[in-house]
Amino acid sequence: MDHFLYSDGALYAEDVPISEIAAAVGTPFYVYSTATLLRHFQLFDDALDGMDHLVCYAMKAASNQAILKTLAQAGAGMDVVSGGEYLRARAAGVPGDKIVFSGVGKTADEIHAALSGGIRQFNVESEPEMEVINAIALELGVVAPITVRVNPDVDAKTHAKIATGKSENKFGIPITRASEVYAHAASLPGLEVIGIDVHIGSQLTELEPFELAYTKVAELTEKLRSEGHNIRRLDLGGGLGIPYTRANDAPPLPVEYGALIKKTLGHLGCEIEIEPGRLIAGNAGLMVSKVIYVKSGEGRDFLILDGAMNDLIRPAMYEAHHDIVAVQEPAPGVEQQPYDIVGPVCESGDTFAKERNMPPLSPGDLVAFRSAGAYGAVMSSEYNTRPLIPEVLVHRDQFAVIRERPSFDEIINRDTIPEWL
Ligand SMILES: *Cc1c(COP(=O)(O)O)cnc(C)c1O
Numbered sequence: 001m002d003h004f005l006y007s008d009g010a011l012y013a014e015d016v017p018i019s020e021i022a023a024a025v026g027t028p029f030y031v032y033s034t035a036t037l038l039r040h041f042q043l044f045d046d047a048l049d050g051m052d053h054l055v056c057y058a059m060k061a062a063s064n065q066a067i068l069k070t071l072a073q074a075g076a077g078m079d080v081v082s083g084g085e086y087l088r089a090r091a092a093g094v095p096g097d098k099i100v101f102s103g104v105g106k107t108a109d110e111i112h113a114a115l116s117g118g119i120r121q122f123n124v125e126s127e128p129e130m131e132v133i134n135a136i137a138l139e140l141g142v143v144a145p146i147t148v149r150v151n152p153d154v155d156a157k158t159h160a161k162i163a164t165g166k167s168e169n170k171f172g173i174p175i176t177r178a179s180e181v182y183a184h185a186a187s188l189p190g191l192e193v194i195g196i197d198v199h200i201g202s203q204l205t206e207l208e209p210f211e212l213a214y215t216k217v218a219e220l221t222e223k224l225r226s227e228g229h230n231i232r233r234l235d236l237g238g239g240l241g242i243p244y245t246r247a248n249d250a251p252p253l254p255v256e257y258g259a260l261i262k263k264t265l266g267h268l269g270c271e272i273e274i275e276p277g278r279l280i281a282g283n284a285g286l287m288v289s290k291v292i293y294v295k296s297g298e299g300r301d302f303l304i305l306d307g308a309m310n311d312l313i314r315p316a317m318y319e320a321h322h323d324i325v326a327v328q329e330p331a332p333g334v335e336q337q338p339y340d341i342v343g344p345v346c347e348s349g350d351t352f353a354k355e356r357n358m359p360p361l362s363p364g365d366l367v368a369f370r371s372a373g374a375y376g377a378v379m380s381s382e383y384n385t386r387p388l389i390p391e392v393l394v395h396r397d398q399f400a401v402i403r404e405r406p407s408f409d410e411i412i413n414r415d416t417i418p419e420w421l
Helices: 018-025 034-047 065-073 083-091 108-117 127-140 175-186 208-226 254-268 278-284 314-318 408-413
Strands: 004-007 010-013 029-033 053-058 077-080 099-101 121-124 144-151 191-197 233-235 271-274 285-296 301-305 324-326 337-342 351-358 366-369 391-395 398-403
Touching (some): 010 018, 010 029, 018 029, 018 285, 018 366, 018 398, 029 278, 034 053, 034 065, 034 254, 034 278, 065 083, 083 099, 099 108, 108 127, 121 191, 127 175, 127 191, 144 208, 175 208, 254 271, 278 285, 314 351
Parallel strands (some): 053 077, 053 271, 099 121, 121 144, 144 191, 191 233, 301 337
Antiparallel strands (some): 004 010, 029 285, 285 301, 324 366, 337 351
16 A cells, blocks of 8 residues: 555645646656655564564665655664665664664675674675674674574575575575584674574565575574574565555565564564565655657557656566556546557667556656655666656655755766866
């Protein structure tokens, strides 16, 4: 459920008409709903009710300061995957002891910054990384809390580019080598081994892969405890999928996911962390764009929008589907027609949808891409010297620009000319 609904024939974000935002900020833009962000966070928090737990929002999904602050004020921790994200989380007021640091390639500088600034734990992904964290901790005279990310060799049954839990993926250490790796970690004086981490992929639409992975984590917890490790925290990653279409094959709900966690891991008495990103932000955001031209091609009509692949890359990158709706609600019974919906970028990959049935649209009409809140704005670029599009946050009947569109001068002046030119 989200808070983007039609009222009196017009699409709203909470109590604000989308057309009003478009008039104020121009198109294209992203718009997020505070109520939807908070609702999704709350669903996870409630799903783990009764267990000692922390929901760490995977902020790579949508990392605007205003979004982080909204979630942090509701009690969310953060999962960060870079030094930049760590600083962003801190700037949004998230204390270090609510930040977990994931990622396969943490640099010495990033580790140093997080260790000196304060960190809940590092989710360590390799033995060389372990050595570096140990050395930096000793140098700083601190002890680094760590989990080791294990790769359970489970098929997440999702798009290949976002599956992370098979043995051929670059993530974590093979679960079969866990004993050896944990023994080594325990021998390093700069580290304190506190738990186990697993994250098998993103946009999972079934519980079964989670069940397989979490069952392996439960077995590993008991094994490592029997080997003398004080395993007391389990970080279960993110990955629960969202409905990108209105079809009825919706992914499992957070409450069902929570029940699975309790069933597979509840008996261990561990503190539980989860790292949802997409499910919190995905359906809390729209990308709004304007029709520039309607062009008749051979056997098809093209809807040419002012938004493009640089603004929302998911269709080009992951063959992702986004529902696209007219901001002015189509009259009941109006005949739809198929369009190829494209942006202005000079690549055929800049196609959002093919033969998509839409009500008749004309230049100047607004359309909204649903489910664009996660992996949307954060993956945008200025390809074709198209300015990064603004982000807007709605809260009831108020809205605020939370990232402005840069001017062309700002973009051009970011480049510097060498002396010899
Ligand atoms: C990307 C990522 C997440 C979030 O995944 P979602 O599918 O957005 O929930 C969580 N943990 C780690 C380690 C990740 O890389």
